[in-house]
Amino acid sequence: MLDETLAAIRPADAGVLAAARAYQDRLTKPPGSLGVLEDVAVRLAGAAGVTPPPIPEPAALAIFAADHGVHAQGVSQWPQEVTAQMVANFLAGGAVANVFANQIGASVTVVDVGVKTDLPSDPTGRLLSRKIAKGTADLSLGAAMTRAQAVAAIEVGIEVARLLVADGARCLITGDMGIANTTASAALIAAFTGHHPSAVTGRGAGLGDEAYENKARVIVRALQVNPTDGQALNILMSVGGLEHAAIAGFILGAAALRVPVILDGVISGAAAMVAHGLSPASIDHCVAGHLSAEPGHRLALAHLGLRPMVRLELRLGEGTGGLLAHPLVCAAARVMHEVATFDSAGVSEK
Ligand SMILES: O=C(O)c1ccc[n+]([C@@H]2O[C@H](COP(=O)([O-])O)[C@@H](O)[C@H]2O)c1
Numbered sequence: 483m484l485d486e487t488l489a490a491i492r493p494a495d496a497g498v499l500a501a502a503r504a505y506q507d508r509l510t511k512p513p514g515s516l517g518v519l520e521d522v523a524v525r526l527a528g529a530a531g532v533t534p535p536p537i538p539e540p541a542a543l544a545i546f547a548a549d550h551g552v553h554a555q556g557v558s559q560w561p562q563e564v565t566a567q568m569v570a571n572f573l574a575g576g577a578v579a580n581v582f583a584n585q586i587g588a589s590v591t592v593v594d595v596g597v598k599t600d601l602p603s604d605p606t607g608r609l610l611s612r613k614i615a616k617g618t619a620d621l622s623l624g625a626a627m628t629r630a631q632a633v634a635a636i637e638v639g640i641e642v643a644r645l646l647v648a649d650g651a652r653c654l655i656t657g658d659m660g661i662a663n664t665t666a667s668a669a670l671i672a673a674f675t676g677h678h679p680s681a682v683t684g685r686g687a688g689l690g691d692e693a694y695e696n697k698a699r700v701i702v703r704a705l706q707v708n709p710t711d712g713q714a715l716n717i718l719m720s721v722g723g724l725e726h727a728a729i730a731g732f733i734l735g736a737a738a739l740r741v742p743v744i745l746d747g748v749i750s751g752a753a754a755m756v757a758h759g760l761s762p763a764s765i766d767h768c769v770a771g772h773l774s775a776e777p778g779h780r781l782a783l784a785h786l787g788l789r790p791m792v793r794l795e796l797r798l799g800e801g802t803g804g805l806l807a808h809p810l811v812c813a814a815a816r817v818m819h820e821v822a823t824f825d826s827a828g829v830s831e832k
């Protein structure tokens with residue numbers, strides 16, 4: 483499934499990119515006056531291979547949930563049970579992601595790709611049980627997962643992308659839930675970008691000074707015990723999480739179907755680096771929804787050549803930043819469909 487997906491991914495169409503850029507300048511506005519929105523619309527057109535690009539709605543959010551063995555090193559302020567408890571909250575509709583999803587009419591699907599605790603059966607049908615393992619192994623002591631587990635989790639993400647698109651979604655939004663996953667994210671970003679752990683480590687869901695110093699040291703150890711050859715799959719299995727693997731697959735699956743993906747925060751950014759390592763062209767199908775307060779996120783997006791749509795100092799995850807960006811992405815596409823041209827409206831050009 484992974485090989486087939488990688489083979490199906492096409493980069494942005496250069497001819498369509500040029501045509502979309504030229505058309506932006508025909509619309510009744512000073513050229514460039516819609517700033518980043520023009521770039522986003524052109525990007526959507528190139529990715530879809532058609533201009534104007536399809537309006538990216540309805541949107542579907544997938545929240546990939548998993549636990550992390552590195553939690554044992556004291557890298558999070560929160561008990562591990564919170565991962566499973568928040569899954570229940572998503573299913574009950576009580577989380578921030580539910581509220582933001584309701585606001586834009588997006589569906590919410592929760593995917594258990596590696597939650598440690600057993601989850602109760604779900605009456606809503608919005609939980610997909612695809613547990614690959616009961617959390618990863620401690621990445622500061624050795625590889626977080628086996629190669630087979632990493633590939634299986636990537637394939638879960640591909641499957642979920644296919645399911646949601648078959649269900650009618652025309653925009654996918656990445657979401658995550660996993661106590662301690664900002665440690666794995668920072669380790670992934672350090673491994674892919676070469677930045678020192680101290681530059682990419684943040685306070686996650688809220689860490690004091692001492693615990694923060696410990697977290698950075700844990701990541702240094704993780705990179706020492708897991709020397710990698712720079713290959714995306716090796717880096718992922720060594721220091722990643724099951725949700726990072728699944729989100730990478732979700733991006734690849736969407737890209738193969740030419741459906742745009744709005745990325746959320748630092749976990750999605752780290753997962754996108756894995757997708758990029760497996761298929762650089764997959765990133766042509768991504769829009770960065772926001773810039774997280776977690777320091778590694780900026781470095782991950784810079785490495786991917788992505789520019790975040792909004793900067794709100796969010797550090798929640800769940801897909802919240804991606805959901806907030808969705809109306810802006812739709813507005814960017816809608817301009818290309820509905821705004822008059824200088825010719826059609828009889829407006830004089832400069
Ligand atoms: O999306 C982000 O950029 C982000 C930044 C900081 C924390 N989080 C969320 O907080 C949890 C991980 O925090 P921590 O401190 O346990 O690593 C996890 O469930 C993430 O969704 C998310």
Ligand SMILES: Cc1cc2nc[nH]c2cc1C
Binds near residue numbers: 560659660799
């Ligand atoms: C309460 C809580 C909600 C979250 N949502 C995403 N990560 C989270 C972490 C915590 C701790």
